[in-house]
Amino acid sequence: MTQEKLLTPKQRRERNRQEMIDNILSIAREMMRADGVAALSLNAIARRLGMTTPALYTYFDSKHAIYDALFRQGFLEFDQRMQAEVPEKETPYEQVKAAIEGHMAFAQENPDLYQLMIQRPVPGFVPSDESMSVSLNSLRKSSEWLQQILEEAQAGPEMPVEEARDLLFAMMQGLTNLHLANNPDLPVGQGRFGKLPPRAAQLFINAMKSDKS
Amino acid sequence: MTQEKLLTPKQRRERNRQEMIDNILSIAREMMRADGVAALSLNAIARRLGMTTPALYTYFDSKHAIYDALFRQGFLEFDQRMQAEVPEKETPYEQVKAAIEGHMAFAQENPDLYQLMIQRPVPGFVPSDESMSVSLNSLRKSSEWLQQILEEAQAGPEMPVEEARDLLFAMMQGLTNLHLANNPDLPVGQGRFGKLPPRAAQLFINAMKSDKS
DNA sequence: GTCTATAACGCGATAGAC
DNA sequence: GTCTATCGCGTTATAGAC
Numbered sequence: 321m322t323q324e325k326l327l328t329p330k331q332r333r334e335r336n337r338q339e340m341i342d343n344i345l346s347i348a349r350e351m352m353r354a355d356g357v358a359a360l361s362l363n364a365i366a367r368r369l370g371m372t373t374p375a376l377y378t379y380f381d382s383k384h385a386i387y388d389a390l391f392r393q394g395f396l397e398f399d400q401r402m403q404a405e406v407p408e409k410e411t412p413y414e415q416v417k418a419a420i421e422g423h424m425a426f427a428q429e430n431p432d433l434y435q436l437m438i439q440r441p442v443p444g445f446v447p448s449d450e451s452m453s454v455s456l457n458s459l460r461k462s463s464e465w466l467q468q469i470l471e472e473a474q475a476g477p478e479m480p481v482e483e484a485r486d487l488l489f490a491m492m493q494g495l496t497n498l499h500l501a502n503n504p505d506l507p508v509g510q511g512r513f514g515k516l517p518p519r520a521a522q523l524f525i526n527a528m529k530s531d532k533s
Numbered sequence: 534m535t536q537e538k539l540l541t542p543k544q545r546r547e548r549n550r551q552e553m554i555d556n557i558l559s560i561a562r563e564m565m566r567a568d569g570v571a572a573l574s575l576n577a578i579a580r581r582l583g584m585t586t587p588a589l590y591t592y593f594d595s596k597h598a599i600y601d602a603l604f605r606q607g608f609l610e611f612d613q614r615m616q617a618e619v620p621e622k623e624t625p626y627e628q629v630k631a632a633i634e635g636h637m638a639f640a641q642e643n644p645d646l647y648q649l650m651i652q653r654p655v656p657g658f659v660p661s662d663e664s665m666s667v668s669l670n671s672l673r674k675s676s677e678w679l680q681q682i683l684e685e686a687q688a689g690p691e692m693p694v695e696e697a698r699d700l701l702f703a704m705m706q707g708l709t710n711l712h713l714a715n716n717p718d719l720p721v722g723q724g725r726f727g728k729l730p731p732r733a734a735q736l737f738i739n740a741m742k743s744d745k746s
Numbered sequence: 747g748t749c750t751a752t753a754a755c756g757c758g759a760t761a762g763a764c
Numbered sequence: 765g766t767c768t769a770t771c772g773c774g775t776t777a778t779a780g781a782c
Contacts, residue, residue, distance in 0.1 A: 337748090358571050359656035362774065372751055374775080383774065438710075441654040443572035483732050486711075486725060487704070490733075494707025497651075498699075512699060519696050520703075523740050530739055575759065587760075588765055596759065 341379050343369065345393070348386050352432035357441045360386070384445050387436060392451040394433030395458040401426050406465065412473035412528075417521035419466065420492050424517065425508045427496045434500075438493065463489070473528040484528060491520050554592050556582065558606070561599055565645035570654045573599070597658050600649060605664040607646030608671040614639050619678065625686035625741075629701070630734035632679065636705045637712055637721045637730065644713060651706065676702070686741040697741060704733050 347368050352360055362383055366373040380386050405422045409415045427434040435441055437455070447455065467485045474481060495513050503511030560581050565573055575596055579586040593599050618635045622628045640647040648654055650668070660668065680698045687694060708726050716724030 356653070356656045358654060361772090363772075371749095373773090374752085374777095375750055377775080378749060439652050439654070440569075441571060441652065443569040479732060479735075483729060487708075487729060487733055487736065490707030490711050490726065490729070491700070491704050492707070493710055494703030494705070495700075497706055497710070498703050513703065516696060516700060516703070519692060520700055522692075523700065523736060526740060526743055527736050530743060574757090576757080585766065586758090587762095587767085590760075591765070 337379070344376065344379055344386065345389060349390065349432045352390075352435075357432060357435045357439075358443075384442075387442055387445050388448050388451050390433060391436050391447050392454050394430065394437045395451075395455050397430065397433065398426050398437070399458050399461065402462065402465075412469050413521055413525045415469045416466075416473075416488070416524055417517050419469070419488075420495065420517040420520055421508050423492045424496045424499055424514065427500060428504070428506075428508055428514075431500055431504065434496070470524070470528055473525050475529045478530055479527055481528075484524060488524055491524075495520065550592070553582075557589065557592055557599065558602060562603065562645050565603075565648075570645060570648045570652075571656075597655075600655055600658050601661050601664050603646060604649050604660050605667050607643065607650040608664075608668050610643065610646065611639050611650070612671050612674065615675065615678075625682050626734055626738045628682045629679075629686075629737055630730050632682070632701075633705050633708065633730040633733055634721050637709045637727065640709045640713060641717070641719075641721055641727075644717065647709070647713075683737070683741055686738050688742045691743055692740055694741075697737060701737050704737075708733065 344365060347365050348360055351364060360383070362376055363373050366376055369376075380389070402419070402422050406415055406418045409418045463485060466488055467481055470481045470484050470488070495516055499506075499508070499511060499513040503514055506514050508514050508517065557578060560578050561573055564577060573596070575589055576586050579589055593602070615632070615635050619628055619631045622631045676698060679701055680694055683694050683697050683701070708729055712719075712721070712724060712726040716727055719727050721727050721730065
């Protein structure tokens, strides 16, 4: 909502290219957060920057290229965040809880990036090969991580770790979607679904430990 | 892809209004399934029907009105399906499994309706009051249903039923999203996530029964 | 070379006159 | 039902300014 001051061409030229690119991406994210991922408009971005629409094509080849940059950025920031939070914890329970909460918190704080990463709400947008490999890499890393945690907690053959891992993955995504849909403004820890990560973690830890009495 | 034969205005006039409305909705669904919910085009619908685009406004006030009709139709069909499948089962485990499988199968068979119902991929589309109440009604019914099943299975105070119900709801949505994203063409029962409903049901039934040894 | 603005094309939804 | 017109969109071509 903060209206950018219109700049003269001279003033704008003083900025360097990278600043401008970051600026475009930042404004794009703001608009996606306000009106939804699919509502992004190049005309609107250009208006905000005080330039004409075709001028944007100096920095991005197309609208999809902007989506692509944000898609990739999303996975990179997600990895960074998870790497910083999860390994801190001691017990498997705390690790699972941290993984769920980290996933949900990232989505709550970056709903624009998250929609772009998980749902695919833009017709015709297909990530570039490079961005696709970033995303597959991130998914594989998350997957291996969860599996290791669950193996640590496993005390019997009741449920194969691979299947427990996929169930946990589904739980994280489902909780996130429902939290975003019901309480998009509440931080994780509050709200009908935002407060459930401890319960969810408990559910999985118990499943790996349960004796088949 | 099946090209409709072009009809003369006279022939078209012989059809009654309701037939035409159903026709429009059916073609709209076909296109949404092919290219995504947001890719729906009134021009394309009109071409397929052998009429001009403005003529569609005789049957629907706007593009959003078409979305709205399908949104409502989705919840009605979903309710119908669940009502037919779940209560058949005997044990809580079988009921939970049937609920998960029914949810996933509906989404797999009607991905267009499901996207419209759950995700909200169309910028600016807000369901009408009438459709919104249909949807809230459906969600409330599902919720009460799951809660009753879980209460039947509960053997201790380890987890409040309301929270278990919401976790189960999240699991259903997460499994569905992941199945649609990974194996959209495989029926429920097959595929990495499509085969997990029995495990998921087992997870929840055990959680309600577990003694806190 | 790098960044602009201008103009124009084709497409979309939609409103109004007939 | 049609045809015409308006508006906004992403995109391209072109030409001028630094």
